[in-house]
Amino acid sequence: MQIVITGGAGFLGARLARTLLASGSLSLAGAPAQPIERITLVDRVAPPDDLAGDTRIAAAVGDLNDQLAAPDASYWATAAAVFHLAAAVSGECEADFDLGMRSNFAATHALLERLRGLGTRPVLVFSSSLAVFGHSPEQPVPAVIGDETLPTPQSSYGIQKFIGEQLVADYTRKGFVRGRSVRLMTVSVRPGRPNGAASSFFSGMIREPLAGVRAACPVPDDTLVALASPARTIEGLVRAAEVDDTRWGPRTALNLPSISLTVGEMAAALERVAGPTATALLDRTPDPAIQRIVKTWPGRFEAPRAAALGLKTDASFEQVIRDYVRENPDAVKLPVNA
Secondary structure (H helix, E strand, C coil): CEEEEECCCCHHHHHHHHHHHHHCEECCCCCCCEECCEEEEEECCCCCHHHHCCCCEEEEECCHHHHHHCCCCCHHHHCCEEEECCCCCHHHHHHCHHHHHHHHHHHHHHHHHHHHHHCCCCEEEEEEEHHHCCCECCECCCCCECCCCCCCCCCHHHHHHHHHHHHHHHHHHCCCCEEEEEEECEECCCCCCCCCCCCCHHHHHHHHHHCCCCEECCCCCCCEEEEECHHHHHHHHHHHHHCCHHHHCCCCCEECCCEEEEHHHHHHHHHHHHCHHHHCCEECCCCHHHHHHHCCCCCCECCHHHHHCCCCCCCCHHHHHHHHHHHCHHHCCCCCCC
16 A cells, blocks of 8 residues: 655644554445555655654655646645645744745645546545634634634634645545645643644743743733644544544544643643653743634633544643653653652
8 A cells, every 4th residue: 555645744634654564454434454565755844763663654845736736746636635734834824925825825725626536536634623613792602612613713824724625525525635634732731842833832932941941922821722742633543544434424524532721730740740840941921913813712612523534632732741751751850750
């Protein structure tokens, strides 16, 4: 089996690749599991060294739109499954409208057109976002978002993701791909460096203090967030590729499970793990630009459709932090409580 991951050198793309390689096989859309022979990682940068050293990994380095237009990019034609994770993130899209439209709308449309032209009808897993739901005074969202809640995006990023969902649904309806759109919750704790996402601080406020570095916490303590760990997020992406069409159900996007907690509760969990030395490193200076985006996102979800597919929420955010510490020991400089 051949697989393509766009955004494959990024954090989630690389973690997904490692998960698939460790499994060694994948059952696509309910079919019997097949060995994974090749995973092509499409990204602007080269993959991490551990992936680059695996003989089952191929790298296609360059702009996604250029890769989709290249006639000699044969990996599209041989892919049984495509995980489309590449995107410009929320803060970038608000700051640069053209970047968001090219990276999120144009690239998704070009990908669908490339796959349509092949006639191979691969499974396509599209990573959407909770940002397709947005609160505004004129059109408030429900207190709890359910599987049937109508998206009302309030940012360029959210609108671009919702457009992507609808494109995937229509190309699936027409039989060009077997599409499954998955709405990712806020993912924390991400290792590595901050990115341009408005939600980046949800990882930074944990990751940086554990490294002994000051971190921005630019929103009030009562800000509510729907959050999922990296492990639960990858489980959702893989499960979307595995289930057959009947179990997947409607062509609408799937809300992944999440835990709901406030920023203050996140800080309290950090203190239980690493003590007051860690929380003393949080810089509470407000950032109005970040607040404007984040305050429109809903903080509570119910996901019975995901639960019916066997997907589960994280046990607690404290456990999420401890999992990060266990997986990234070199990045943790503060003593951690047992």
